[in-house]
Amino acid sequence: MPQSRRCSPLLRVVLPCLLLAVVATGCARPAPPSSPDDRPHVLTTFSVLADLVDTVGGGHVRVESITKVGAEIHGYEPTPSDLVRAQDADLVIDNGLGLERWFERFLNSVDAPHVVLSDGVEPIDIRTGDYRGRANPHAWMSPVAAQTYVDNTVVALSGLAPEHAADFEANGRELKADLADLLADFREDLADVDAAALVTCEGAFSYLARDAGLRESFIWPVNADSEGTPRQIRDVIAFVEENRVPTLFCESTVNPSAQEQVALATGARLGGTLYVDSLSGPEGPVPTFLDLIRYDLHTIAEGLAR
Template sequence: MPQSTRRQSVRAMVLRCLVLVLVATGCARQAPPSSAPDDRPRVLTTFSVLADLVDTVGGGHVRVESITKVGAEIHGYEPTPSDLVRAQDADLVIDNGLGLERWFERFLNSVDAPHAVLSDGVEPIDIRTGDYRGRANPHAWMSPVAAQTYVDNTVEALSGLAPDHVADFEANGEQLKADLADLLTGFREDLADADVAALVTCEGAFSYLARDAGLREAFIWPVNADSEGTPRQIRSVITFVEENRVPTLFCESTVNPSAQEQVALATGARLGGTLYVDSLSGPEGPVPTFLDLIRYDLDTIAEGLTR
């Protein structure tokens, strides 16, 4: 075969290959996405922390969504019409209870779905000050002990929703409870080196954790959206910090730290890292999961009280 003919043959072969590649690529780009329905039971929780806890126990057998977005302030949230629409399709609605979601009772009245309260069975700690004096402190999920009750309630709720997967729910729940217990054990060991066993925060969200760990506790206001950072509240915390020689103060991610900054300025205490309570951080942040949130806060508090 002449050389020119051979070159033409090669070029033709290359062109045919290119055409085949382009056709295949075009077909791939135009292929419709999978339209397989997600027929898993749909669980709606009030905020992102509970959503991840439920998702961890669910192990992929349920589809879990949070009403509020990451970073939202949960106490005074105002449900939107779209929230109500989403809830209508839920197979189960889950809230914290203990008066945390003040808006939720009105929300639930508009939703025809089964309902579970994760704090049921937790021994409550009463709020001692402020407009909510005498009511239960709602932040029980911040306790590695009380959170185990949340896990048990989640296992029970999901088992009623998807009975074919009870064994998986129970196994996932036992693992999560074991992880929580390990975190508390490590926290107590870390605190053995603390000069001062006292925790000072902006919101009173750590009363249950303080009970677990034997910490004295002070806070500027008991519940977000209560009277936040009044002169009287700030003076009271300044006195506590000075009398107990507290080295480090903390504030939460969803509130303004300016009141705590005033306490630090008046006492010489340093500000520790930000604590997370009412919301996860998102995938790229420090607390993308419930267990990460507990671990991060315990590590941050221990570091602040022992360094």
């Protein structure tokens, strides 16, 4: 007859607990499996475009951005995981106008239809620096040019999911109306501004300046590895002094040290941070594309009115 084994004090405590856990697990209802998301998958190059497309899509498409919030878009280096995500895409969308210098190589590895949202925008050429003669790529910062982005999105999504075309068109009309209202308010805010000149770190506001009739200066035309050369800084200092510009601005994804030198030399103040290439997080000031435009217009108008 086998010899009986006496449980240790520790096991006498642990075993009942284990039995209770097993019983509880067996009686509990298994968690329902998560339902697959079978909506068309749209991949955009950066967060601003992702939200614009998502707004027009109205929940009928699943939209992702290749780059994360806060990323510098011009010289981004795609990762292997980016390529993996892209294999599932039903549509890939970029800005165009030379903004995403890395995107052509990325697109060669992706088997999905491709749409350029800036198609049809009247480009503004860069007149200084290494990018002289190329199109300024920041057209989405213009409430006028951004309406072309919206129209292109409506067409692209209607081709992808034609059963929801009426919703896409309605969402697009609403977004375009909101953009037009923001520009009208901005022009009204600038009506009594003496120094109608906008000075930024990057030349990302040329299209907005055209919309609003603002003179414009910037330290560098497009974010690059070398920013704020002595000559660039001297030129901006001269512009600020000549136009008596009260407030200077810089963008969220760049180092403001060069603009700080301009402020120190001229006595102009630094205004709030402007957002261009990236949205903020959900708790930040610009969680959506429309918030970004609204926030920047308000920040600029408030700064120039001082």
